[in-house]
Amino acid sequence: MERYLLQPTKSVHIHVSHQRKKGVSTPLFMNNDEIPSVQRAIHLGVIRTDSMLNNQKANVDEKI
Structure with missing residues (x-):
């Protein structure tokens, strides 16, 4: 609809889980x-990371 051109060489997948256990991503x-x-x-x-806690830690560490 928006006619975005996706770049497969620049795209990555982050499996985000709301559970503490790490699941297997498809x-x-x-x-x-x-x-x-x-x-x-x-x-x-x-x-962006695979959990909210890691997001906060990574961004704070980067800004400091």
């Missing part, structure tokens, strides 16, 4: 290429 694909699963990525200058 692989995601874009244009028949698997999107890498990571625990940390930067989006618009903000560090």
Whole structure:
């Protein structure tokens, strides 16, 4: 609808779980290429991680 051009080489997947246990994430694909699963990525200058607590710690450490 918005006609965004997604870049498979720049895209990553962060499996976010609301449970304390780490679950197994299902692989995601874009244009028949698997999107890498990571625990940390930067989006618009903000560090995103797989949990809210890690988000807060990573961003505070980065700002200090």
